[in-house]
Amino acid sequence: MKRFLYLIVAVAVSFICNETMASSMDDKLEQLGFVNVKSVDADIVVDLMYASANNFVGKTMYETLTGAYLHPDAAVALKKAQQALKTLHPDLTLKVFDAARPMSVQRTMYNVVRGTSKARYVSNPANGGGLHNYGLAVDITIVDNHGQELDMGTHVDYLGKESNIDKENELVSAGRISRQAQLNRQLLRKVMAKGGWKPLKSEWWHFNICTRAQARIKYRILDF
Numbered sequence: 001m002k003r004f005l006y007l008i009v010a011v012a013v014s015f016i017c018n019e020t021m022a023s024s025m026d027d028k029l030e031q032l033g034f035v036n037v038k039s040v041d042a043d044i045v046v047d048l049m050y051a052s053a054n055n056f057v058g059k060t061m062y063e064t065l066t067g068a069y070l071h072p073d074a075a076v077a078l079k080k081a082q083q084a085l086k087t088l089h090p091d092l093t094l095k096v097f098d099a100a101r102p103m104s105v106q107r108t109m110y111n112v113v114r115g116t117s118k119a120r121y122v123s124n125p126a127n128g129g130g131l132h133n134y135g136l137a138v139d140i141t142i143v144d145n146h147g148q149e150l151d152m153g154t155h156v157d158y159l160g161k162e163s164n165i166d167k168e169n170e171l172v173s174a175g176r177i178s179r180q181a182q183l184n185r186q187l188l189r190k191v192m193a194k195g196g197w198k199p200l201k202s203e204w205w206h207f208n209i210c211t212r213a214q215a216r217i218k219y220r221i222l223d224f
Helices: 002-031 072-088 103-113 117-121 168-173 179-194 212-218
Strands: 093-098 137-143 198-200 203-208
Touching: 072 093, 072 137, 072 179, 103 117, 137 179, 168 179, 179 198, 179 203
Parallel strands: none
Antiparallel strands: 093 137, 137 203, 198 203
């Protein structure tokens, strides 16, 4: 009986610890004043791709992060983009795959891909990381009112030329992406631009609110 009680206590303590850990990164971001994307607009869909192993790294990166967070300036910009999309297409909404990323995660991610062809897609933390590490970048797409992602030619985090936005005409002509996919990408860029977001030419899904140089002057990196 005593052993059984010890077991129950141990399980309860483990559950409490796990629950505390599960919310710790969210809590830290909120304590720092970062904004949960769902509070910007409840219709925005959030599906953190690094909260599971289903990503280009092939491993779960977010063990204790459950929400997508942005610096308040970026949150305002995202709200403007969502409003622009809803004005044009009330039946569509934005879907966020990644937002603020603490440097501890950035270091882990870089260590996983270091020395491989994937390394160039991950900002080197030794060089100050990237704009995700300031909460000033988003990986994003558009979904319809059934939650179905619009065709963008590739899935998010696809590492290949088909993800480039500066050669889309050639990609369409060569049949590597469809004309509709190009139009959908253009719609995404159009509404994101309404919020002041700028696209990354090699990744149709990635948008920054400012440059790294500007971020280093004006903002604080998420070094935890």
